[in-house]
Amino acid sequence: MRLPAFTQTIRFRLTVWYSSLLLVFGVAFVVALNIAVRLDRPQVVLFDTLHVPDIEWQPVQAAPETSVGGFVPVVSPGVIVQEAEAQLQSQNLDRLQTWSLGAVLALAVASGVGGYVISGVMLRPIRDITEVASEISSTNLARRISYRGPEDELKRLADTFDSMIARLEDAFERQRRFVQDASHELRTPLAAIRATIEVAEMDPEPSPEEVREILETVKTQTERLTRLSEDLLLLTSHEGTELETEPVNLRRLAEVVMCELEPLARRRGVELQGDLPAELTALAHPDHLHRSLLNLVDNAIKYGAGGGKVIVGGRREGHQAVLWVQDFGPGIPEEALPRIFDRFFRVDRGRSRREGGSGLGLAIVAELVRAMGGDVRVQSRPGHGATFEIRLPAANEA
Incomplete structure (x- = not known):
């Protein structure tokens, strides 16, 4: 029965x-x-x-x-x-x-x-949680319990559920923007390649110079697609993970990065300067810290070197090792600072595309540094340049 x-x-x-x-x-x-x-x-x-x-x-x-x-x-x-x-x-x-x-x-x-x-x-809060949960879907995350009552276990349960839904809503919103931005970024080089091919089809006997221009355009856009796909793969593969770390000498790392980017800096008329203590060491993943610093210095040379100089420095603050990159360019508008590490966010979208950037450089830095147990910060005033800081656990007590 x-x-x-x-x-x-x-x-x-x-x-x-x-x-x-x-x-x-x-x-x-x-x-x-x-x-x-x-x-x-x-x-x-x-x-x-x-x-x-x-x-x-x-x-x-x-x-x-x-x-x-x-x-x-x-x-x-x-x-x-x-x-x-x-x-x-x-x-x-x-x-x-x-x-x-x-x-x-x-x-x-x-x-x-x-x-x-x-x-x-x-048990009314539990019933309310059940009702709200049954009404929530991936397209409607605006509902909240908003329980009013004494600060007991049920109140904490309801508040925890509301916080979880808020985080889910934020995650879904970021995912939605990411998909839209990724689709747009992928569509742009594909459209350029298609337009180039259509123009070539209209001329049955192109000259050697025209052929070279067509091939150069296709090559450039293909490289951009490759770079974008690699950045997306790197970003998603480390999202929510923690990397194994080891002691890394920040001065030697900075010297390697500046040596790699010296040709680019020379072409742009930018002077690279180092200002790091010899024994400054941080707990980090060597390859990913190298990629993070490379992105910051490359970004400073391309978009923030109006002052003709980029400084890579470091210091010790308590139990943290701080690696910073300073430029003397136009700076970042105050309203753009909260989103500067978002995926595909660009302060000047047109200039970024002309430079060949994927819009993922700073987002990759933020994700890799977080996976190494650190955080990244930015300080900027319009007209006074910008300073990006990577903060990681120090490897020694020196």
Whole structure:
């Protein structure tokens, strides 16, 4: 036989447990009370209490009309009173037992009804969570419980659920923007390649110079697609992961990066300068820290070197090693700072595309540094350049 659905609920089970516990204690109390009362019955000795003289009472001859040749037994008045008292006590105990059992039954019913109502009130936040969760979908994450009540476990549960939904909403929104931006970024070079091919098809006999231009355009856009796909793969492969770290000398790392980017800096008329202590060491993944610093310096040369100089420096702050890159260019607008590490975000979209950037450089830096147990920050004022900082755990106490 299948039980009704309501009997499977937590509310019903809580009611049964509370009522059963109260009923057990109630029965135990009544049983103990009745046993104690019966064991503690007073011994009534009316002869001693009433001081009735110890007179020997004799049977008397009964009247003829009441008894023929018989006797009517006559007993002591004290015995009569004593028997009446014992009978009265027995009746009182029986009534006590009856009323006690009735009270226990009434208590069981009242506790069941009251427990069901109270458990319903106490479990209301859980019911609200269930209702909100059933209404949530990937396209509608705006619902919240917004529970108002005492700071108890249920309030914390409701607040935790609201926080989780807020994080999910933010994650879905970032994913939506990422898909849109990625689609747009991929569509741009593909459209350029397609347009170039269509132009070439219109000329059945292109000149060697035109062929070279077509091939150069296709090559450039293909390289851009390759770079974009590699950046996307790198970004997604380390999202939410933690990298193994080892001591890395930041000065030697900075020298390697500046040496790699020296030709680019020379073409742009930018001077690269280093300002790092010789023994500054951080716990990091060597390859990914190299990629992070390379992205920052490359970004500073291309977009922030209006002042003709880029400085790569480092310092020790407590238990952190700080690696920073400073440029003296136009800076970053204040309204753009909160989104500077977002995927595909560009302060100047047209200039970034002309430079061949994928729009993922700073996002990759932020994700890789986070995976190494650090964080990345930026400080900037329009017209005064920008400073990017990579903060990582220091490898020693020097």
